[in-house]
Amino acid sequence: MHHSPRAYAIAVATSAIVVLAIAAISGPGDPADCTGPGCPPHTAEASPSSSPTPSGTTPVPAAPGNGDVRPGAGSFDAPAGGHANGAPPSADATADAERPAGPRDPLRQPFASDSIWNTPIGSGAAYRRVYLRAEPGVTLDVNTFAHPDRAGSYRAYTLRGPDGGAYDADGVTYGGRCTGTTDLGPVLFPRGTVVGDSVVAPTYSTPGNATAVVYPDGRTLLQLRSMARCDADSEPHGHRATEADLYGDGTYGGHTGSGLSSVGGQLAPGELTGAAPIAHALQLSVWAQKYLAYDPGAERPGFRWPADRNDADAANVYCTLDPCRSAPDRRLKMGALLAVDPSLSASDLRLRNPAAMKIFQALKDFGGYVVDDTYGPTNQLGIDAAAVAEIDQDDPGWARDVRVIFNHLSLVDNNGPDRIGGGGTPRVTRPAPLPAPATTPKELGRAGWVASAFRNGEDAGRVLDADAATGWRAAVPLADGQWFQVDLGAKRAFNRLTLDAEAFPYDYAQELDVLVSADGRRWTRVTRAGGARSGAVTFPRQTARFVRLVAVGDGIDPHQTWSIGDLRLWRNDAVSFR
Known part of the structure; x- marks a missing residue:
């Protein structure tokens, strides 16, 4: 099949991970950890090595990288300075967390109150248990979110299509995104923002590198995927996703696997450490080979609303490992809204980590959307780069609790454009409306x-x-x-x-x-x-x-x-x- 230059972005960088500071840490070896009511039956597939591997498929390593990790790839190192949950946040995190109180800030929690990201789960939600399992890895989708308060000066650049071709692993080409001559048109980009390329050493990893940039009007959101900018003030390389309006519905963007927003639902600075609850849906990524269905005869073969696509290689990748391969759940697809059943409590699951308990409550109140494929045995949460230091990813309690939470997620099966969150009475109050924008096209x-x-x-x-x-x-x-x-x-x-x-x-x-x-x-x-x-x-x-x-x-x-x-x-x- 002939593809445009977009084919490299989708076929090679299928998981749209927005990366500036990159974190990927595997948890301890108790992937089937599950306690309390509602636990699904466990199988012998607790370890990737015991999962059935289709003939001719290279087994996925036990510690996949953050993002689109192909067979033979490994993991990124944790970013420097990322330490304990509740530890002093980064400078960017401090600046964001200290924004003055007042009307909702679109740079901190964007999009309209009735968007998919800001609508709570409703009393009419139809919960359906799914076969998600606790994977050994707990990793972060780290979003690059550049806006006028952080980015400083902007200038116009020509967006270039990345050449690729820096290295090969198992017959797949990775890297080389910081070069390329194809003219994809002008963009405004912050002078100093750098987005890292795919890497060869110490391990292979190919993040989707979706990137979101708020233009100087304070509302236009440029979204890019499979991009890199290796030097400050050099031309950015990547592929353009659709733009969004910070005051609009914010549904679509740079997550390549689903087409969903780059920044909607991301964990923002202060949300994991402050006293206030997380008041929005989350970004979630799961291992599509084991969990996401693909029905070639369906109009939406590997995705469901609000996603508008599945990965380009979904027909050959999705649902090729158990438990999905043996008994596919046709409703569990890219774009699914997953949530914690309201009958469960943090004490039922013996959660102890403060940040994980906030994640648990957000997934009960708002849920989380499946935005990408991890391409390996890990569960992922989307987060702003400025908030990464607020999580102690080396804490086994954090890893254990997040695995247990993923193990207890259910599908909100009746989520749809006319029943966001399942409809009915919202579990909690939706975020306040945004103030009137300063500019109007x-x-x-x-x-x-x-x-x-x-x-x-x-x-x-x-x-x-x-x-x-x-x-x-x-x-x-x-x-x-x-x-x-x-x-x-x-x-x-x-x-x-x-x-x-x-x-x-x-x-x-x-x-x-x-x-x-x-x-x-x-x-x-x-x-x-x-x-x-x-x-x-x-x-x-x-x-x-x-x-x-x-x-x-x-x-x-x-x-x-x-x-x-x-x-x-x-x-x-x-x-x-x-």
């Missing part, structure tokens, strides 16, 4: 616009009818070079494009080139956008009459086609690439 009126497309052009105008449930459908497999075009009727000024395909389960282009023209004959490529069911991209201001979107590459699998329910253009005067 201006939408261009669509009167007189005319749309056309490479196929089914007679339906293209439905993209402009203000009803996102109608829209245009290509109704053929996604392929490189497919196009959709809008004639604005006259030259207009704009620097942001948004697409909505929420009404179509798996119908969006993985990557899109955005082109503009004054006359419909001579075209200028503006940027390359990352796709999602709700996609957005900001670029330098253009003045043009025609806008054309061209698909780059094909889909993750043959199920994927291209549809657009709604297309809008905006002018955001608070973002400049000058």
Whole structure:
């Protein structure tokens, strides 16, 4: 199957781990630790070495790295300075934790109160026990979250596609992300922010390196995946995921395995050490080979709402080890909302570690979304890099308690767009609304616009009818070079494009080139956008009459086609690439 440069990002860096300071620590050797009511029956698979291994598959090592670890890979070392739970946090953590009290801060807890990340579990939640087991590893998905309060000055850079090819392990190519010449368009990036590459020594590891950057307008969130920036002020290399708005729903982003947000649900500075409860859903990652189902005949083969994708190699990886291989749970897929059954208490599970008990309560009140595959025997939690030092990852009590918590997670089976958290009365009060944003992009009126497309052009105008449930459908497999075009009727000024395909389960282009023209004959490529069911991209201001979107590459699998329910253009005067 032909792929665009995105194929390297998905096929090699499948787990979208946002990394600046990287931590991956294996816990002690009691992976089947489970006490109290509700414990599932344990099997002899407590150790990876006793798990069935499909013929021709290299056994996964006992201590996988943080993130996308392929067979033969190991783990990262813990970051320097990361010590005890409740220990003095890092400088960034202190600055964030000491923000003045007042209205909810979108840089600390982003997105709308009714987003998936900020909606509590409801009394109508239907809990379904799943076969998750306590894996020997307890690791952290460490998010790089750069914003004006941390990042200092920004400048415009050209995002480059990473070359890859630094080294090979078991026939898979890793590394080399800090080089590459493919022009993926301009981005604003903090001058001093560095994001590490894949590593060879002391062990192989290939983090997804999804990265989130708040633009200087205080709301536009650039999200990148499979990226690296090895030197301060050098060009960043990676692939663009869809942008988000810190004041919006924040569903989609740079987690490659699910398409979910890079920073929604991350553990923020002060949340594991302070007295206040964690008031949002969490980011969770599990070992897809053992736990996540893949149904090739389903419209969403390896994922469920709110995820909009599964890993590119899911058909060959998901559900190839027991317990999933022997008796797949078709409902446990990428994007699943997992939660602690409300009948369980911390004392039932004999939890003792203070930080783990806060995780337990958050998973009872809000749950956590499966955002990625760990590719090895570990359970993972998403965390802001500035909060890593607040956890003593060497504490066996922390590792033991987190393993027990994962062992007691249930699936909220009726989670959906109209019943986030299962519906009913929320267990706890949802976070307060955000204050009014300081800046508001201006939408261009669509009167007189005319749309056309490479196929089914007679339906293209439905993209402009203000009803996102109608829209245009290509109704053929996604392929490189497919196009959709809008004639604005006259030259207009704009620097942001948004697409909505929420009404179509798996119908969006993985990557899109955005082109503009004054006359419909001579075209200028503006940027390359990352796709999602709700996609957005900001670029330098253009003045043009025609806008054309061209698909780059094909889909993750043959199920994927291209549809657009709604297309809008905006002018955001608070973002400049000058």
